[in-house]
Amino acid sequence: MRFDTGQVPTDFEGYRYPFDVHDRFWYAYDRDDWTQLSTSQTIDSGSSNDYQPPPIVMRTAATPRRANASLDFFWLPADDKASYYVYMHFAEVEKLQANQSRLQYITRNGQVFYELFAPDYLYTNTIFSPAALSGGQYNFSIRKAENSTLPPILNAIEIYTLKEFLELETNQEDIDAINIIKSTYKIKKNWQGDPCAPHLLVGRCKV
Known part of the structure; x- marks a missing residue:
């Protein structure tokens, strides 16, 4: 799931290619x-964020209607x-005055998820969970710091579900058949990898 939090859903269907070079779909939220x-x-x-959220998505941001919310x-x-x-993308879209500041932090289920930071002006900062989140409760809050003069912002969110593949990538019967052949013909060579990789790389087949 990907959400453009700075867009209003009315008459907005979302962005994908060519706005997103990876053809990901960004829904309004x-x-x-x-x-x-x-x-x-x-x-x-002149710069590139590793996760490359579309610039058109990052040009808008959500902020609370109430200044202290x-x-x-x-x-x-x-x-x-x-x-x-979860990946949260932030970019300051307002040129702050000398007496203004936007300091914010993130909590998950009431516990600090990420400590104080200030989004960079016109550059994307991505904050993410380095390990998969579990536990059944996913309540996130982006909060204003006590000494911040401006409320928090959020430009975009990405949420990915972890998929576990419990089966072997290779069929076990194929592995057994190869091992029988090696045993029958007393083959001692290592058969890992492609036995007939391109000639210029390995010179000849390994078999």
Whole structure:
């Protein structure tokens, strides 16, 4: 799931290629207690964030309607045993004055998830879970620091479900057949990899 939190869903179907070079689909996500900020300036000019959220997505951001409120979002897992990775993308879209500051932190289920930070002006900062999240409760809040003069912002969210493949990538019967052949013909060579890789790389077949 990918959400553009700075867009209002009305008459907006989302962004994908050519706006997203990887053809990922970004849906609009909005709440009644949120409002939007935007800029006409280019995001990540001359630089590239590793996760490459589309600049058009990062040019808008959500912020609370009430100055002292937090930005809250959550999701309900389809399976209590499911695990997730979450990526939150931030970019300051307002040119702050000398007497202004936007300091914020993130909590998950009331516990600090990420400590104080200030989004960079016109550049993407991505905060993510380095390990898969589990436990059945996924309530996130982006909160204003006590000494911040401005409320928090959030430009985009990505949520991935961890998929575990419990079966071997190779059919066990194929492995058994190869081992029988090696045993029958008393083959001692290592058969890992491609036995007939390109000639220029290995010179000849390994078989």
